[in-house]
C-alpha cells in the first residue's frame with residue numbers, strides 16, 4: 001500500500017496542524033501532535049475516550065489557546081490563517097471553519113429556522129448596514145433576508161427537517177438535533193467543517209441518514225470535513241483519511257484500511273498495557289501472515 | 303357548592319374534608335400568627351418624653367390571622383373540591399382546554415389597548431373634570447407608562463439578551479440628570495435634550511459594558527448592582543454639579559414643540575392661547591401623550607430589532623453563548639449593543655421623568671427602583687412586550703390603587719395606612735404569580751421568522767440566560 005504510510009503528505013492541505021501541545025495544569029492533554037487534512041476529503045480523528053480529540057477541536061476552533069504549536073488554515077483562494085492567533089468567532093467568520101459540539105448546543109428556545117438564520121448573522125449584519133439601514137427598511141436588507149431564508153430552506157431540505165422548520169429546536173428528537181446542528185454550521189458557509197461525534201447516540205437508521213448528509217456536503221459544496229467519531233462503521237464507511245490519537249499523541253495516520261489493521265491502533269482500542277503491545281503486534285502479524293495479506297505496517301514502537 | 307351537589311356520590315367524604323379544612327385553617331392561622339406577630343402585632347412609637355416604646359396591636363393581628371385561617375378553610379373546604387370537580391368533568395367530556403381560535407378581544411388586543419390609551423385622558427376629563435383628571439392621568443397613566451417604558455427597555459437587556467442587570471436605574475438617573483443639568487445650565491429644550499439624554503445613557507451603557515461583560519450570571523448581576531449604587535453616590539456627593547441630596551429643582555417644563563408652553567407666565571401659554579381656565583392638568587395630559595409616544599417607540603424598535611440579525615443574536619446569546627461564538631458572532635459587541643440599546647430607552651424615560659417632576663434628586667434612583675423594574679420584566683414574562691405591560695399595570699397600578707383605598711381604614715382601624723403595605727403586597731403578588739405562572743404572564747415566545755405557520759415557542763424551551 002503506497003498511501004498507507006505513516007507520513008501522508010497531501011498536495012492541497014486545507015488544514016495543517018504542527019507540533020500542537022495543550023497542557024491543563026499537570027495534564028498534557030495533547031503532546032506534539034501534527035497532522036494534515038486534505039481539501040475536499042473527509043478526515044476522521046479517532047481514539048479512545050479521553051485521548052484528547054475534543055481538545056484538538058477546541059484548539060482548532062479557538063475555544064482553547066494551545067500551549068504550543070501552529071495551526072494553519074489555507075482557503076481556496078490561497079489565503080492563509082494562523083488559527084491559534086485568531087479569537088474564536090473570527091475563526092468562523094474569517095477563516096471559515098465551522099464546528100459542532102459533542103454535547104449538542106442548539107438554541108433550544110428558537111425555532112429550527114431561526115437557528116439557521118442566526119448562523120447567517122455576519123452576512124445579514126453586513127447587508128443590514130449593521131442594523132441601521134435595516135431598521136429603516138432599506139431594500140438591500142430585504143433581499144438579503146430573503147436569500148438567507150432560501151439558504152436555510154436548502155439546508156433544511158438536506159437535513160430532512162423542512163416540515164419541522166417552525167418548531168422549537170429543543171423539541172426535536174435527538175437525531176434531528178444532530179442534523180440541525182450540522183445544517184446550522186453549514187449555514188455559516190464554511191470551507192472546513194469540524195464535527196465532534198455526530199453519530200453519538202443515533203440509531204442505525206439515523207446513522208445512515210447522517211452518512212448520506214455528510215457525503216452530500218462533501219460532494220455538493222466541496223466542504224472539507226474533519227470528523228471525530230467512535231462509531232467505526234461511520235468512520236470506515238465515509239472517511240478518506242484517518243488519524244488516531246491516544247493519550248494526546250498520534251499513534252497512526254493513513255487511509256482507513258491501513259489504520260484498521262495497524263497493530264498499535266488495535267492495541268489502543270483493545271486497551272492493553274504498554275509492554276503487551278509487542279505481543280499483540282506479533283500476534284497480529286502472525287495472523288496477517290497466515291491469512292496472506294501484508295498489512296503494510298512498519299510495526300515500529302515510539 | 304361541592305357539599306350541596308355531591309352528597310349522593312360521596313356521603314362519607316364530606317365530613318373528612320371539613321375536618322381537614324378545619325385542621326389546615328388552624329395551622330394556617332398558627333403560621334400567620336408566628337409570621338405577623340412581630341411584623342404587624344408590634345407597633346413602636348414615641349411617647350411624650352420622646353422615648354421609643356412599643357405596644358401590641360392585638361386587633362390588627364387578629365384580623366391578619368383571621369383572614370389567613372378563614373381563607374385557608376374556604377380554599378380547602380369549598381374552592382378546591384369545586385375546581386377538582388370541574389377539571390374532572392372536563393376530562394370526562396374529553397374537550398381539550400386549549401382552543402385554537404381566539405376570541406375577538408384576544409385577537410385585537412393590541413389595537414384595543416392602543417385606542418383605549420389614546421382616549422384615556424379625554425375620557426378621564428369627562429368623568430372627573432379637568433382638575434379631577436389629574437389623579438387618573440398623572441398618578442395612574444403617566445406613572446404606569448413610565449414603568450412600562452423602563453421595563454421594555456430593561457427587557458432588551460434581560461429578556462432578550464439574557465444579561466441580568468440589577469443597576470438599570472443608573473441609566474434612568476443619567477437620563478434624568480442629563481436633562482435637568484443641561485436644561486438649567488444651557489437652557490436647551492426638552493426636544494433637543496430627549497435624544498441627547500438617550501445618547502448619554504447609551505454611552506454609559508457602553509462604558510459600564512466594557513469591563514463588566516466578561517462576567518457572567520451572578521457576577522454580572524452584582525457588578526451592575528454596584529454600578530447603579532456608584533452612579534447614585536456620585537450624584538449625592540458631587541455637590542457642585544448635582545447639588546447633592548437637595549437635588550436639582552426648577553427644571554424647565556417640556557413645551558409642545560416650542561409652539562405652546564406650559565409656563566404660567568409665558569405669553570404662549572397653552573391654556574391662555576386656547577382661552578381655557580388655568581390648570582396643571584393640560585401639562586399632564588400633554589405629558590401622557592409624550593410618554594405614550596415614547597412607549598410606542600420603544601415597542602416599535604424592539605419589535606423591529608427582534609426580526610433583525612442583531613435581535614436574533616441577542617436571543618441566541620441568551621440561549622447559548624458558546625454556540626454563538628462557534629457561529630462567528632462577536633459576543634462582546636452583541637452584548638454591548640444590547641446594553642446600549644436598553645440604556646438608551648432608560649435615558650429617554652429619565653429625561654421624561656425630569657420634565658414631569660420638575661425636580662430630580664438621588665432619592666428617586668435607589669436600588670428598589672431597579673428591583674421593581676426587574677420584577678415587572680420577570681412577572682410579565684421575559685421577552686414579551688404584552689406580558690410586561692400587563693405586569694406594569696398590575697404592579698404599579700395596584701400599588702397606586704392602595705393609596706386610594708381609604709375604605710380599608712374602616713376594617714383595620716383609623717391609623718391604617720395601606721401604602722405602607724405596598725412592598726408586602728408586591729412580594730405576595732410576585733410569589734402568587736410565580737407559583738401559578740412560573741414563566742410570567744406571557745410565558746411563550748413568538749418566533750421572529752417562520753416558514754409555514756407561526757407557532758409560539760413554549761417557555762419550557764427558552765432559557766433565562768447565564769450572563
Ligand SMILES: Nc1ncnc2c1ncn2[C@@H]1O[C@H](COP(=O)(O)OP(=O)(O)OP(=O)(O)O)[C@@H](O)[C@H]1O
Pocket residue numbers: 024027029047048049050051052053054055056102
Ligand atoms: N478544560 C479542561 N481542563 C482540564 N482538563 C481538560 C479540559 N478539557 C479536557 N481536559 C482533559 O483532557 C483530556 C482529553 O479530553 P478530551 O475531551 O479532549 O477527550 P476526547 O478524546 O474528546 O474524549 P471523548 O471520546 O470522551 O470525547 C481528558 O483527560 C480531559 O479530562
Ligand SMILES: [Mg+2]
Pocket residue numbers: 053054055102
Ligand atoms: Mg470528546
